[in-house]
Amino acid sequence: MIKLNKTYPAPASLSSKECEDTLEQIRKKEANGETVTTKDYGTLYGKEDVRKQLMDDQNNKCAYCESTILHESRHVDHYRPKSIYHELAFKWDNLVGACWACNKDKGKQFPLDDESKRNTIEETPLIINPYTEDPSEYIAFHEEIAVPKKGLQRLQKRKAETTIKLLLENKDLEKRRKEMWQYYTTAKLAYELTNSPCFLDDVQQFTKDNHQYAGMFRNQQ
Ligand SMILES: [Zn+2]
Structure with a gap:
Protein backbone atom coordinates (compact mmCIF):
# COMPACT_ATOMS: atom_id res chain seq x y z
CA MET A 1 0.00 0.00 0.00
CA ILE A 2 1.32 3.47 -0.87
CA LYS A 3 -0.12 6.97 -0.47
CA LEU A 4 -2.41 7.91 -3.36
CA ASN A 5 -3.84 11.22 -4.53
CA LYS A 6 -7.28 11.52 -6.03
CA THR A 7 -7.74 13.85 -8.98
CA TYR A 8 -10.64 16.27 -9.30
CA PRO A 9 -13.19 17.04 -10.63
CA ALA A 10 -14.96 13.78 -9.92
CA PRO A 11 -15.99 11.69 -12.94
CA ALA A 12 -19.13 13.16 -14.51
CA SER A 13 -21.23 9.99 -14.31
CA LEU A 14 -21.27 10.18 -10.48
CA SER A 15 -23.34 13.35 -10.55
CA SER A 16 -25.85 12.07 -13.11
CA LYS A 17 -29.60 12.30 -12.61
CA GLU A 18 -29.64 8.48 -12.60
CA CYS A 19 -27.43 8.39 -9.48
CA GLU A 20 -29.61 10.97 -7.72
CA ASP A 21 -32.80 9.03 -8.58
CA THR A 22 -31.27 5.74 -7.46
CA LEU A 23 -30.27 7.23 -4.12
CA GLU A 24 -33.72 8.68 -3.69
CA GLN A 25 -35.26 5.22 -4.28
CA ILE A 26 -32.87 3.74 -1.73
CA ARG A 27 -33.79 6.38 0.86
CA LYS A 28 -37.48 5.57 0.31
CA LYS A 29 -36.84 1.84 0.74
CA GLU A 30 -34.93 2.50 3.94
CA ALA A 31 -37.65 4.79 5.27
CA ASN A 32 -40.21 2.04 4.63
CA GLY A 33 -38.07 -0.47 6.49
CA GLU A 34 -37.35 -2.48 3.31
CA THR A 35 -34.01 -4.23 2.80
CA VAL A 36 -31.63 -2.43 0.46
CA THR A 37 -29.54 -4.83 -1.64
CA THR A 38 -26.52 -4.44 -3.95
CA LYS A 39 -28.87 -4.71 -6.91
CA ASP A 40 -30.57 -1.46 -5.90
CA TYR A 41 -27.42 0.48 -6.82
CA GLY A 42 -27.06 -1.09 -10.24
CA THR A 43 -23.65 -0.46 -11.77
CA LEU A 44 -23.85 3.32 -11.74
CA TYR A 45 -20.81 3.82 -9.51
CA GLY A 46 -18.69 1.69 -11.82
CA LYS A 47 -19.09 3.48 -15.16
CA GLU A 48 -16.09 3.63 -17.46
CA ASP A 49 -15.13 7.22 -16.54
CA VAL A 50 -14.97 6.24 -12.84
CA ARG A 51 -12.89 3.14 -13.49
CA LYS A 52 -10.53 5.01 -15.78
CA GLN A 53 -9.94 7.93 -13.41
CA LEU A 54 -9.32 5.57 -10.48
CA MET A 55 -6.87 3.50 -12.50
CA ASP A 56 -5.05 6.65 -13.68
CA ASP A 57 -4.81 7.89 -10.07
CA GLN A 58 -3.51 4.48 -8.97
CA ASN A 59 -1.08 3.70 -11.81
CA ASN A 60 -3.27 0.74 -12.79
CA LYS A 61 -2.64 -0.96 -9.46
CA CYS A 62 -4.98 -2.07 -6.68
CA ALA A 63 -5.13 0.69 -4.04
CA TYR A 64 -4.85 -1.88 -1.27
CA CYS A 65 -2.49 -4.70 -2.28
CA GLU A 66 -0.65 -2.89 -5.15
CA SER A 67 -1.06 -5.75 -7.63
CA THR A 68 -1.38 -4.61 -11.22
CA ILE A 69 -5.00 -4.74 -12.34
CA LEU A 70 -5.88 -5.98 -15.81
CA HIS A 71 -8.39 -3.90 -17.74
CA GLU A 72 -11.19 -6.45 -17.37
CA SER A 73 -10.63 -6.88 -13.61
CA ARG A 74 -10.96 -3.25 -12.52
CA HIS A 75 -13.31 -3.27 -9.53
CA VAL A 76 -14.72 -0.17 -7.90
CA ASP A 77 -14.62 -0.67 -4.14
CA HIS A 78 -16.47 1.48 -1.63
CA TYR A 79 -13.99 2.33 1.15
CA ARG A 80 -17.00 2.69 3.44
CA PRO A 81 -19.23 -0.17 2.21
CA LYS A 82 -22.39 0.99 0.46
CA SER A 83 -24.33 -1.70 2.34
CA ILE A 84 -23.75 0.29 5.56
CA TYR A 85 -23.23 3.83 4.23
CA HIS A 86 -25.91 4.23 1.53
CA GLU A 87 -25.32 7.95 1.14
CA LEU A 88 -21.70 7.36 0.11
CA ALA A 89 -22.48 4.98 -2.75
CA PHE A 90 -21.76 7.56 -5.46
CA LYS A 91 -19.31 9.78 -3.62
CA TRP A 92 -16.00 10.08 -5.45
CA ASP A 93 -14.06 10.39 -2.17
CA ASN A 94 -15.42 7.02 -1.06
CA LEU A 95 -14.46 5.10 -4.21
CA VAL A 96 -11.27 3.08 -4.53
CA GLY A 97 -9.97 0.97 -7.42
CA ALA A 98 -9.34 -2.57 -6.21
CA CYS A 99 -8.42 -5.97 -7.57
CA TRP A 100 -10.94 -8.79 -7.44
CA ALA A 101 -9.34 -10.41 -4.38
CA CYS A 102 -9.22 -7.24 -2.24
CA ASN A 103 -12.74 -6.25 -3.28
CA LYS A 104 -13.93 -9.70 -2.24
CA ASP A 105 -11.88 -9.93 0.98
CA LYS A 106 -12.96 -6.50 2.18
CA GLY A 107 -16.58 -7.06 1.14
CA LYS A 108 -18.98 -5.58 3.68
CA GLN A 109 -16.37 -5.39 6.40
CA PHE A 110 -15.54 -2.02 7.85
CA PRO A 111 -14.28 -2.55 11.40
CA LEU A 112 -14.04 0.43 13.74
CA ASP A 113 -11.94 1.08 16.82
CA ASP A 114 -15.16 1.69 18.74
CA GLU A 115 -18.29 0.16 17.22
CA SER A 116 -20.58 2.43 19.25
CA LYS A 117 -19.24 5.44 17.31
CA ARG A 118 -20.35 4.13 13.89
CA ASN A 119 -21.92 6.79 11.71
CA THR A 120 -20.84 9.57 14.04
CA ILE A 121 -18.15 12.20 13.59
CA GLU A 122 -15.95 10.25 16.04
CA GLU A 123 -15.97 7.08 13.93
CA THR A 124 -12.42 5.70 13.64
CA PRO A 125 -11.96 3.12 10.86
CA LEU A 126 -9.41 0.34 11.28
CA ILE A 127 -8.78 -0.09 7.55
CA ILE A 128 -6.18 2.34 6.27
CA ASN A 129 -7.44 4.55 3.45
CA PRO A 130 -4.48 5.12 1.12
CA TYR A 131 -6.15 8.23 -0.29
CA THR A 132 -6.30 10.03 3.04
CA GLU A 133 -3.51 8.45 5.08
CA ASP A 134 0.07 7.48 4.37
CA PRO A 135 0.27 3.67 4.73
CA SER A 136 4.05 3.89 5.22
CA GLU A 137 3.39 5.40 8.65
CA TYR A 138 1.71 2.15 9.69
CA ILE A 139 2.97 -0.77 7.64
CA ALA A 140 6.45 -2.15 7.04
CA PHE A 141 7.75 -5.40 5.57
CA HIS A 142 10.16 -8.20 6.45
CA GLU A 143 11.04 -9.11 2.88
CA GLU A 144 7.58 -10.04 1.46
CA ILE A 145 5.77 -10.27 4.81
CA ALA A 146 3.75 -7.23 5.90
CA VAL A 147 4.10 -6.24 9.58
CA PRO A 148 3.03 -3.27 11.73
CA LYS A 149 5.74 -0.65 11.79
CA LYS A 150 7.84 -0.57 14.97
CA GLY A 151 6.98 1.92 17.70
CA LEU A 152 3.29 2.47 16.85
CA GLN A 153 0.77 3.74 19.41
CA ARG A 154 -2.19 1.50 20.30
CA LEU A 155 -4.66 2.79 17.69
CA GLN A 156 -2.08 2.97 14.90
CA LYS A 157 -0.97 -0.59 15.69
CA ARG A 158 -4.56 -1.83 15.62
CA LYS A 159 -5.11 -0.16 12.24
CA ALA A 160 -1.93 -1.73 10.85
CA GLU A 161 -2.83 -5.19 12.14
CA THR A 162 -6.41 -5.04 10.87
CA THR A 163 -5.39 -3.78 7.42
CA ILE A 164 -2.69 -6.43 7.10
CA LYS A 165 -4.98 -9.24 8.24
CA LEU A 166 -7.80 -8.24 5.93
CA LEU A 167 -5.90 -7.22 2.80
CA LEU A 168 -2.15 -7.88 2.83
CA GLU A 169 -1.43 -11.36 4.09
CA TYR A 191 24.50 -3.48 -8.86
CA GLU A 192 26.62 -4.22 -5.81
CA LEU A 193 28.94 -6.45 -7.83
CA THR A 194 29.36 -4.14 -10.82
CA ASN A 195 28.60 -0.65 -9.50
CA SER A 196 27.08 -0.02 -12.92
CA PRO A 197 24.55 2.87 -13.17
CA CYS A 198 22.28 0.79 -15.39
CA PHE A 199 21.83 -1.77 -12.59
CA LEU A 200 21.22 1.07 -10.14
CA ASP A 201 18.44 2.25 -12.43
CA ASP A 202 16.96 -1.28 -12.33
CA VAL A 203 17.03 -1.29 -8.51
CA GLN A 204 15.40 2.13 -8.27
CA GLN A 205 12.53 1.10 -10.58
CA PHE A 206 11.15 -1.16 -7.83
CA THR A 207 10.33 1.77 -5.53
CA LYS A 208 8.49 3.90 -8.09
CA ASP A 209 4.76 4.63 -7.75
CA ASN A 210 3.87 2.60 -10.83
CA HIS A 211 5.80 -0.51 -9.73
CA GLN A 212 3.93 -3.45 -8.20
CA TYR A 213 4.42 -3.63 -4.43
CA ALA A 214 6.47 -0.40 -4.29
CA GLY A 215 5.47 -0.08 -0.60
CA MET A 216 7.34 -3.31 0.17
CA PHE A 217 10.57 -2.04 -1.41
CA ARG A 218 10.32 1.35 0.30
CA ASN A 219 9.45 0.16 3.79
CA GLN A 220 11.68 -2.74 4.79
CA GLN A 221 12.07 -3.04 8.55
ZN1 LIG B 1 -5.75 -5.91 -4.27
Whole structure:
Protein backbone atom coordinates (compact mmCIF):
# COMPACT_ATOMS: atom_id res chain seq x y z
CA MET A 1 0.00 0.00 0.00
CA ILE A 2 1.32 3.47 -0.87
CA LYS A 3 -0.12 6.97 -0.47
CA LEU A 4 -2.41 7.91 -3.36
CA ASN A 5 -3.84 11.22 -4.53
CA LYS A 6 -7.28 11.52 -6.03
CA THR A 7 -7.74 13.85 -8.98
CA TYR A 8 -10.64 16.27 -9.30
CA PRO A 9 -13.19 17.04 -10.63
CA ALA A 10 -14.96 13.78 -9.92
CA PRO A 11 -15.99 11.69 -12.94
CA ALA A 12 -19.13 13.16 -14.51
CA SER A 13 -21.23 9.99 -14.31
CA LEU A 14 -21.27 10.18 -10.48
CA SER A 15 -23.34 13.35 -10.55
CA SER A 16 -25.85 12.07 -13.11
CA LYS A 17 -29.60 12.30 -12.61
CA GLU A 18 -29.64 8.48 -12.60
CA CYS A 19 -27.43 8.39 -9.48
CA GLU A 20 -29.61 10.97 -7.72
CA ASP A 21 -32.80 9.03 -8.58
CA THR A 22 -31.27 5.74 -7.46
CA LEU A 23 -30.27 7.23 -4.12
CA GLU A 24 -33.72 8.68 -3.69
CA GLN A 25 -35.26 5.22 -4.28
CA ILE A 26 -32.87 3.74 -1.73
CA ARG A 27 -33.79 6.38 0.86
CA LYS A 28 -37.48 5.57 0.31
CA LYS A 29 -36.84 1.84 0.74
CA GLU A 30 -34.93 2.50 3.94
CA ALA A 31 -37.65 4.79 5.27
CA ASN A 32 -40.21 2.04 4.63
CA GLY A 33 -38.07 -0.47 6.49
CA GLU A 34 -37.35 -2.48 3.31
CA THR A 35 -34.01 -4.23 2.80
CA VAL A 36 -31.63 -2.43 0.46
CA THR A 37 -29.54 -4.83 -1.64
CA THR A 38 -26.52 -4.44 -3.95
CA LYS A 39 -28.87 -4.71 -6.91
CA ASP A 40 -30.57 -1.46 -5.90
CA TYR A 41 -27.42 0.48 -6.82
CA GLY A 42 -27.06 -1.09 -10.24
CA THR A 43 -23.65 -0.46 -11.77
CA LEU A 44 -23.85 3.32 -11.74
CA TYR A 45 -20.81 3.82 -9.51
CA GLY A 46 -18.69 1.69 -11.82
CA LYS A 47 -19.09 3.48 -15.16
CA GLU A 48 -16.09 3.63 -17.46
CA ASP A 49 -15.13 7.22 -16.54
CA VAL A 50 -14.97 6.24 -12.84
CA ARG A 51 -12.89 3.14 -13.49
CA LYS A 52 -10.53 5.01 -15.78
CA GLN A 53 -9.94 7.93 -13.41
CA LEU A 54 -9.32 5.57 -10.48
CA MET A 55 -6.87 3.50 -12.50
CA ASP A 56 -5.05 6.65 -13.68
CA ASP A 57 -4.81 7.89 -10.07
CA GLN A 58 -3.51 4.48 -8.97
CA ASN A 59 -1.08 3.70 -11.81
CA ASN A 60 -3.27 0.74 -12.79
CA LYS A 61 -2.64 -0.96 -9.46
CA CYS A 62 -4.98 -2.07 -6.68
CA ALA A 63 -5.13 0.69 -4.04
CA TYR A 64 -4.85 -1.88 -1.27
CA CYS A 65 -2.49 -4.70 -2.28
CA GLU A 66 -0.65 -2.89 -5.15
CA SER A 67 -1.06 -5.75 -7.63
CA THR A 68 -1.38 -4.61 -11.22
CA ILE A 69 -5.00 -4.74 -12.34
CA LEU A 70 -5.88 -5.98 -15.81
CA HIS A 71 -8.39 -3.90 -17.74
CA GLU A 72 -11.19 -6.45 -17.37
CA SER A 73 -10.63 -6.88 -13.61
CA ARG A 74 -10.96 -3.25 -12.52
CA HIS A 75 -13.31 -3.27 -9.53
CA VAL A 76 -14.72 -0.17 -7.90
CA ASP A 77 -14.62 -0.67 -4.14
CA HIS A 78 -16.47 1.48 -1.63
CA TYR A 79 -13.99 2.33 1.15
CA ARG A 80 -17.00 2.69 3.44
CA PRO A 81 -19.23 -0.17 2.21
CA LYS A 82 -22.39 0.99 0.46
CA SER A 83 -24.33 -1.70 2.34
CA ILE A 84 -23.75 0.29 5.56
CA TYR A 85 -23.23 3.83 4.23
CA HIS A 86 -25.91 4.23 1.53
CA GLU A 87 -25.32 7.95 1.14
CA LEU A 88 -21.70 7.36 0.11
CA ALA A 89 -22.48 4.98 -2.75
CA PHE A 90 -21.76 7.56 -5.46
CA LYS A 91 -19.31 9.78 -3.62
CA TRP A 92 -16.00 10.08 -5.45
CA ASP A 93 -14.06 10.39 -2.17
CA ASN A 94 -15.42 7.02 -1.06
CA LEU A 95 -14.46 5.10 -4.21
CA VAL A 96 -11.27 3.08 -4.53
CA GLY A 97 -9.97 0.97 -7.42
CA ALA A 98 -9.34 -2.57 -6.21
CA CYS A 99 -8.42 -5.97 -7.57
CA TRP A 100 -10.94 -8.79 -7.44
CA ALA A 101 -9.34 -10.41 -4.38
CA CYS A 102 -9.22 -7.24 -2.24
CA ASN A 103 -12.74 -6.25 -3.28
CA LYS A 104 -13.93 -9.70 -2.24
CA ASP A 105 -11.88 -9.93 0.98
CA LYS A 106 -12.96 -6.50 2.18
CA GLY A 107 -16.58 -7.06 1.14
CA LYS A 108 -18.98 -5.58 3.68
CA GLN A 109 -16.37 -5.39 6.40
CA PHE A 110 -15.54 -2.02 7.85
CA PRO A 111 -14.28 -2.55 11.40
CA LEU A 112 -14.04 0.43 13.74
CA ASP A 113 -11.94 1.08 16.82
CA ASP A 114 -15.16 1.69 18.74
CA GLU A 115 -18.29 0.16 17.22
CA SER A 116 -20.58 2.43 19.25
CA LYS A 117 -19.24 5.44 17.31
CA ARG A 118 -20.35 4.13 13.89
CA ASN A 119 -21.92 6.79 11.71
CA THR A 120 -20.84 9.57 14.04
CA ILE A 121 -18.15 12.20 13.59
CA GLU A 122 -15.95 10.25 16.04
CA GLU A 123 -15.97 7.08 13.93
CA THR A 124 -12.42 5.70 13.64
CA PRO A 125 -11.96 3.12 10.86
CA LEU A 126 -9.41 0.34 11.28
CA ILE A 127 -8.78 -0.09 7.55
CA ILE A 128 -6.18 2.34 6.27
CA ASN A 129 -7.44 4.55 3.45
CA PRO A 130 -4.48 5.12 1.12
CA TYR A 131 -6.15 8.23 -0.29
CA THR A 132 -6.30 10.03 3.04
CA GLU A 133 -3.51 8.45 5.08
CA ASP A 134 0.07 7.48 4.37
CA PRO A 135 0.27 3.67 4.73
CA SER A 136 4.05 3.89 5.22
CA GLU A 137 3.39 5.40 8.65
CA TYR A 138 1.71 2.15 9.69
CA ILE A 139 2.97 -0.77 7.64
CA ALA A 140 6.45 -2.15 7.04
CA PHE A 141 7.75 -5.40 5.57
CA HIS A 142 10.16 -8.20 6.45
CA GLU A 143 11.04 -9.11 2.88
CA GLU A 144 7.58 -10.04 1.46
CA ILE A 145 5.77 -10.27 4.81
CA ALA A 146 3.75 -7.23 5.90
CA VAL A 147 4.10 -6.24 9.58
CA PRO A 148 3.03 -3.27 11.73
CA LYS A 149 5.74 -0.65 11.79
CA LYS A 150 7.84 -0.57 14.97
CA GLY A 151 6.98 1.92 17.70
CA LEU A 152 3.29 2.47 16.85
CA GLN A 153 0.77 3.74 19.41
CA ARG A 154 -2.19 1.50 20.30
CA LEU A 155 -4.66 2.79 17.69
CA GLN A 156 -2.08 2.97 14.90
CA LYS A 157 -0.97 -0.59 15.69
CA ARG A 158 -4.56 -1.83 15.62
CA LYS A 159 -5.11 -0.16 12.24
CA ALA A 160 -1.93 -1.73 10.85
CA GLU A 161 -2.83 -5.19 12.14
CA THR A 162 -6.41 -5.04 10.87
CA THR A 163 -5.39 -3.78 7.42
CA ILE A 164 -2.69 -6.43 7.10
CA LYS A 165 -4.98 -9.24 8.24
CA LEU A 166 -7.80 -8.24 5.93
CA LEU A 167 -5.90 -7.22 2.80
CA LEU A 168 -2.15 -7.88 2.83
CA GLU A 169 -1.43 -11.36 4.09
CA ASN A 170 -3.16 -13.86 1.85
CA LYS A 171 -0.96 -16.65 0.48
CA ASP A 172 -1.34 -15.81 -3.23
CA LEU A 173 -0.35 -12.23 -2.63
CA GLU A 174 2.61 -13.20 -0.45
CA LYS A 175 3.77 -15.58 -3.18
CA ARG A 176 3.65 -12.79 -5.78
CA ARG A 177 5.46 -10.39 -3.46
CA LYS A 178 8.12 -13.05 -2.76
CA GLU A 179 8.74 -13.49 -6.48
CA MET A 180 9.09 -9.75 -6.93
CA TRP A 181 11.39 -9.57 -3.89
CA GLN A 182 13.65 -12.16 -5.51
CA TYR A 183 13.87 -10.07 -8.74
CA TYR A 184 14.77 -7.10 -6.59
CA THR A 185 17.53 -8.86 -4.66
CA THR A 186 19.00 -10.14 -7.92
CA ALA A 187 19.05 -6.63 -9.39
CA LYS A 188 20.55 -5.27 -6.15
CA LEU A 189 23.27 -7.90 -6.14
CA ALA A 190 24.11 -7.13 -9.79
CA TYR A 191 24.50 -3.48 -8.86
CA GLU A 192 26.62 -4.22 -5.81
CA LEU A 193 28.94 -6.45 -7.83
CA THR A 194 29.36 -4.14 -10.82
CA ASN A 195 28.60 -0.65 -9.50
CA SER A 196 27.08 -0.02 -12.92
CA PRO A 197 24.55 2.87 -13.17
CA CYS A 198 22.28 0.79 -15.39
CA PHE A 199 21.83 -1.77 -12.59
CA LEU A 200 21.22 1.07 -10.14
CA ASP A 201 18.44 2.25 -12.43
CA ASP A 202 16.96 -1.28 -12.33
CA VAL A 203 17.03 -1.29 -8.51
CA GLN A 204 15.40 2.13 -8.27
CA GLN A 205 12.53 1.10 -10.58
CA PHE A 206 11.15 -1.16 -7.83
CA THR A 207 10.33 1.77 -5.53
CA LYS A 208 8.49 3.90 -8.09
CA ASP A 209 4.76 4.63 -7.75
CA ASN A 210 3.87 2.60 -10.83
CA HIS A 211 5.80 -0.51 -9.73
CA GLN A 212 3.93 -3.45 -8.20
CA TYR A 213 4.42 -3.63 -4.43
CA ALA A 214 6.47 -0.40 -4.29
CA GLY A 215 5.47 -0.08 -0.60
CA MET A 216 7.34 -3.31 0.17
CA PHE A 217 10.57 -2.04 -1.41
CA ARG A 218 10.32 1.35 0.30
CA ASN A 219 9.45 0.16 3.79
CA GLN A 220 11.68 -2.74 4.79
CA GLN A 221 12.07 -3.04 8.55
ZN1 LIG B 1 -5.75 -5.91 -4.27
